[in-house]
Amino acid sequence: MNYISEIFGSMVFNDEVMKERLPQVTYKALKRTIQEGKSLNINVAHVVANAMKDWAIEKGATHFTHWFQPMTGITAEKHDSFISATGDGKIIMEFSGKELIKGEPDASSFPSGGLRSTFEARGYTAWDPTSYAFIKDSVLYIPTAFCSYGGEVLDKKTPLLRSMEVLNQQSLRILRLFGDNKTKRVTTTLGPEQEYFLIDKELFNKRKDLIYTGRTLFGAKPPKGQELEDHYFGAIKPRVQEFMKELNNELWKLGIPAKTEHNEVAPAQHELAVVFSNTNLASDHNQLTMELLKRVASKHGLACLLHEKPFAGINGSGKHNNWSLSTNKGINLLEPGTSPRENARFLLFLVAVIKAVDEYQDLLKVSVSTAGNDHRLGGNEAPPAIISVFLGDELASVLESIEGDVAYDKEYKMEMAIGVDAIPVIPKDTTDRNRTSPFAFTGNKFEFRMVGSKLSIAGPNLVLNTIVAEELSQFADILEKADNFNEVLSYLIKDTIKNHKRIIFNGNNYSDEWVKEAEERGLLNLKSTPESLLYFADDKNIRVLEKFGVLSEKEIHSRMDILIEDYCKVLNIEALTMTEMIKKDILPAVSSYIKELCETAASKISFLPDANCDVEKALITRLSLLSSSLYNDTELLGNLLLEVKxxxxxxxxxxxxxNSIFSIMQEIRITVDELEVNTAGKYWPYPTYGELLFSV
Known part of the structure; x- marks a missing residue:
């Protein structure tokens, strides 16, 4: 335990280091910036930069980088050394406040959605002091925002920070109405659960589809999948345990509070969960976690797959987004307490979230829509495309009693006896879990389960923060004008429940009955990314994002274009990869097997004219028909790739x-998977699902 305490945050320029190394005046000024959003004086920045440089050099750093999150979904960095030449041909190690505060990377080669032309290359990175600098690979990493020369936002961090500030402001308005004048800040907190697959790296390198697209475009179902449910929470294999051990060490050094690790449902699938932190820090930490998952896996001869659906027929991977609201006093505003029916403040925040999800279900779906997530949503424990809110029995009953204006007399606090004397009686939760729900209340937080495993959590959370802030803003406008606060508050909660209860569903989200019922309720069912993304620029969505300055209309349209273009690029790469695999590897392999079957049949007849060759004939016929069909469909796919232009x-x-290219790709996959089943193993050019999923 002492070892963990010693290494945790050892590579982070955190509060403890700042307090030790900065003059008290500088430290207090920086803390005001971090805690209250106060602007930072350049002279303070100079002192911080020098202390940061000295600390980093002592830790072995030679370079620094402004680390930012462009619209690619991953992070970006450009390294500069600390060295500065002197007049006598020597060097000194320098790092100024100006270099700390602002960097200038080329902005022309990052996605901008038309905000920037190629010849307009200048871009700026600006230090985010609310997220600690850290050292990785002898480089000092400085978390930064990223914008264009014209001030347009080109990253994921800036809108997230804006949304957090907006939610803070509107939450404080509500708290003041309840007589809380001591709380200075309300922060959204987040604890993302990261799912991923681990497979043998040598086998990974033999699959072009995994290399180019992150998922298997083909793969016949193996004899065993996840049906025995023996992998979930099973004993972790030694090779994986060694990987997890090193991963934890690397995460802990960077101050990332990795907490839980276990086998997930699908074979070769695992999960990592971290302790809650503020949303900005959690977003930065999750980007680092995804990077380290891949890097550490490679050191152990493994490949980490972060695609939402790397294998068909088994569970995909998500990133469960556990979201809550906390004050600077450590009070969770989504904590129901022992009597939620009487907890008016909790109820107001609760119905604000319910109203937000109902009114902006399209925008929430936009925030999680990707080509990869389209494969995952709707089955194998992933929530469907229809967004609804799960509250559980107790809260559902509470809201029903409020709407009906009747007394609440149900008792949900229970204990559960196992029936074995040696095992103590344990408290029973007031509600079960609903693994099919897209947006579930789980005690004192909401779990947004639709987020894909590869996705940056900045996007979904900036939407969630903004739409909840909008509802709180509307509530505050009404309550601040109320002559009788309690009377208006009671009416407001009751009216919100009545008007937005359609979004609440505690049943099975996978059932056909729910699909029909959801349609009758007027809920959206946006099954694919293209139809979802078109809602991004809906008038009401533009209004709410512009109202609080989270994104301008121009920035919204640019992001919509980036996301749509990314979808097209992903499917184009998948289609080209599929075509190459078929023409260069699969068809030649099947032809070689057919040739062997023909030669075997001819040899049998040559040796024994009356020999039975029914097996060879049947296989030759079947494989020839499938090969012909595959060739024709592949040619059709090629023509469609020309037509899309x-x-x-x-x-x-x-x-x-x-509608066209993806559909034919699905048909091609069925044909290829049948060819795999009927082709001798020595001829099949790629590792099978059985080998990929059970080799580690």
Whole structure:
């Protein structure tokens, strides 16, 4: 335990280090910036930069980088050394406040959605002091925001920070109405659960589809999958345990509070969960976690797959987004307490979230829509495309009693006896879990289960923060004008429940009955990324994001175009990869097997004219028909890839990719998987699902 305490945060320029190394005046000024959002004086920045540089050099750092999160979904960095030349041909190690505060990377080669032309290359990175600097690979990493020369936001961090500030402001308005004048700040907190697959790296390197696309485009179902449910929470294999051990060490050094690790449902699938932190820090930490998952896996001869659906027929991977609200006093505003029916403050925040999810279900779906997530949503423990809120029995009953204006007399606090004397009686939760729900209340937080494993959590959370802030803003406007606060408050909670209860569903989200019922309730069922993304620029969504300055209309349209274009690029890469695998590897392999079957049959007849060759004939016929069908469909796919270039705009192209190209790719997969089943193993050019999933 002492070892963990010693290494945790050892590579982070955190509060403890700052307090030790900065003059008291500088430290207090920096803390005001971090805690209250106060602007930072350049002279303070100079002192911080020098202390940061000295600390980093002592830790072995030679370079620094402004670390930012462009719209690629991953992070970006450019390294500069601390050295500065002197007049006598020597060097000194320098790092100024100006270098700390602002960097200047090339902005032309990052996605901008039309905000920047190629010749308009200048971009700026600006230090985010609310997220600690850290050292990795002898480089001092400085978390930064990223914008263009014209001030347009080109990253994921800046809108997230804006949304957090907006939610803070509106939450404080509500708290003041309840007589709380001591709370200075309300922060959204987040504890993401990261799912991933681990497979043997040598086998990974033999699959072009995994290398190019992150998922298997083909793969026949193995004799055993996840049906025995023996992998979930099973004993962790030694090779994986060694990987997890090193991963934890690397995460802990960077101050990332890795807490829980276990086997997930699918074979070769695992999960990592961290302790809650503020949303900005959690977002930065999750980006680092995904990077380290891949890097550490490679050191252990493994490949980490973060795609939402790397294997068909078994569970995909998500990133359960556990979201809550906390004050600077450590009070969770989504904590129901022992009597939620009487907890008016909790109820107001609760119905604000319910109203937000109902009114902006389209925007929430936009925030998680990717080509990869389309494969995952709707089955194998992933929530469906229809967004609904799960509250559980107790809270559902509480809201029903409020709406009906009747007394609440149900008792949900229970204890559960196992029936073995040696095992103590344990408290029973007031509600079960609903693994099919997209947006579930789980005690004192909401779990947004639709987020894909590879996705940056900044996008979903900036949406969640903003739409909840909007509802709180509307509530505050009404309550601040109320002559009788308690009377208006009671009416407001009751009216919100009545008008937005359609979004509440505690049943099985997978059932056909729910799909029909959801349609009758007027809920959206946006099954694919192209149809979802078109809602991004809906008038009400533009209004709410512009109202609080989270994103401008221009920035919204640019992001929508980036996401749609990314969808098209992903499907284009998958289609080209599929074509190459078929023409260069699969068809030649099947032809070689057919040749062997023909030669075997001819040899049998040559040796024994009356020999029975029914097996060879049947296989030759079957494989020949499948090969012919595969060839024709592959040619059709190639023609469709040419045809898509004639689409008038990127939106039309995205729908063409979804409705035409993706459809033929699905048909091609069925054919290839049948060829795999009927082709001798020595001829099949790629590792099978059985080998990939059970080799570690």
């Amino acid at each position: 004639n689409c008038e705009d990127i939106k039309e192209a995205a729908l063409f990719y979804r």
